[in-house]
Amino acid sequence: MRKKNITLIVLILIFITATYYMFFVKDSKEGGQKNDVVMENNFEEEKSKEKKETDSKVKAPIAIGNEVPNFTLKNLDGKEISLEDYRGKKVLINFWGTWCVFCDIEMPDIQKLDKENEDIVVLAVNVMEGKETVKKYITDGGYEFEVALDEKGIVARTYLVSGYPTSYFVDEEGILVQMVPGMMTYDQMNKVVEHMGNK
Known part of the structure; x- marks a missing residue:
């Protein structure tokens, strides 16, 4: 059991x-x-x-073959200008400063390009300097191209500018064709403009 x-x-x-x-x-x-x-x-x-x-x-927001960002800045007369205002034209956007030795050397060639070449418009973007300082520099140099004031450096940062001068060649549709860090001569600028015309 x-x-x-x-x-x-x-x-x-x-x-x-x-x-x-x-x-x-x-x-x-x-x-x-x-x-x-x-x-x-x-x-x-x-x-x-x-x-x-x-x-x-x-x-990257900036690359050859891509459309560059639009921006709006004031010129030396206090008038607002936008990159889009130049749509339909080739544009050289040149970032520079009055204190920059190589910018100073380059300026007469930029003036020559602007005056002698109808195929391109120069837009010289001064970075983080006062209006009076820039105006005096432009007047003393006898420069006639359009100058825009990037007073806070926002546009320069957007365009990834790491040194001065730096040039961006933009075609009629707002597409970046060439970016050149450093000083350029008139002949170098002109070659880029000719290349833009042959695209």
Whole structure:
């Protein structure tokens, strides 16, 4: 009788253990696998999202063949001028400063280009200097091209200017054709303008 009771208890324990395994441990494992798959998918989605965001941040706003950003600044007469005002014309955007030795050397050639070449308009963007300082420099030099005042340096930063002078040659549709960091001669400028005409 006692042996029967022990056997019965053992069988009950085996049954309970088997039932517990079937309903709890197995489900838990399957759920865990499902959760692992979901977590892996979420991780891949996040990774893909991060890559897209990174790619969009890495893309430079200024690149040859791309449209350059428009900007609006005041000229020496206090009138607002925009790059879009020159749409339909080739434009040389020249970032410069009155204190810059190489800008000073380059200025007469920019004046010559502006005066002798009807195919291009010069827009000289002075960076972070006072209006009176710039006006005196332009008047004393006898320069006649359009000057715009980037008083806070925002346009220069947008255009990724890292040194002065820096020149951007933009075609009639606002597309960047050439970017030249550093001083240029008249002949160098003219070659770029001729290249723009032969596109």
